[in-house]
Amino acid sequence: MDKLTLVKEAIKARESAYTPYSKFNVGAAVLSGNDKVFLGCNIENASYGLTNCAERTAIFKAVSDKETEMKAIAIVADTDGPVSPCGACRQVIAEFANQDTKIYLANLNGDIQETTIEQLLPGYFTSKDMERS
Ligand SMILES: O=c1ccn([C@H]2C[C@H](O)[C@@H](CO)O2)c(=O)[nH]1
Ligand SMILES: [Zn+2]
Numbered sequence: 001m002d003k004l005t006l007v008k009e010a011i012k013a014r015e016s017a018y019t020p021y022s023k024f025n026v027g028a029a030v031l032s033g034n035d036k037v038f039l040g041c042n043i044e045n046a047s048y049g050l051t052n053c054a055e056r057t058a059i060f061k062a063v064s065d066k067e068t069e070m071k072a073i074a075i076v077a078d079t080d081g082p083v084s085p086c087g088a089c090r091q092v093i094a095e096f097a098n099q100d101t102k103i104y105l106a107n108l109n110g111d112i113q114e115t116t117i118e119q120l121l122p123g124y125f126t127s128k129d130m131e132r133s
Pocket of ligand 2: 087
């Protein structure tokens with residue numbers, strides 16, 4: 001599946017955003033190891049801190065379906081430049097991304113920035129860091 005198709009899936013996912021508080025709608029689409037697409041939107045809460053971002057929703061849906069490998073993820077919002085994922089989401093992406101995982105940050109104007117987890121979260125914490133020597 002190409003970049004543009006996955007970004008379009010993320011735009012579709014964005015339509016489900018539940019954002020009565022911020023009205024800032026975000027969509028995400030994960031392409032899993034078995035070439036399945038999982039859509040996610042941000043889901044807010046009256047207790048603001050319980051909000052789940054779009055990219056975490058999409059990743060958690062994939063993992064719930066035993067799809068723990070991520071070939072690509074697209075994230076889209078109505079921003080001037082490509083949307084920038086929050087720190088929590090960067091760490092969750094790091095858990096399921098690998099060096100080859102394509103990360104597409106996009107907006108509704110057709111700007112798409114292709115990046116990697118190492119660029120998004122240099123030196124990120126992984127399970128390897130818990131190994132004892
Ligand atoms: O990459 C991002 C950035 C923000 N949000 C959501 C969280 C909240 O609902 C709203 C405003 O922060 O946007 C996402 O879903 N993904
Ligand atoms: Zn986030």
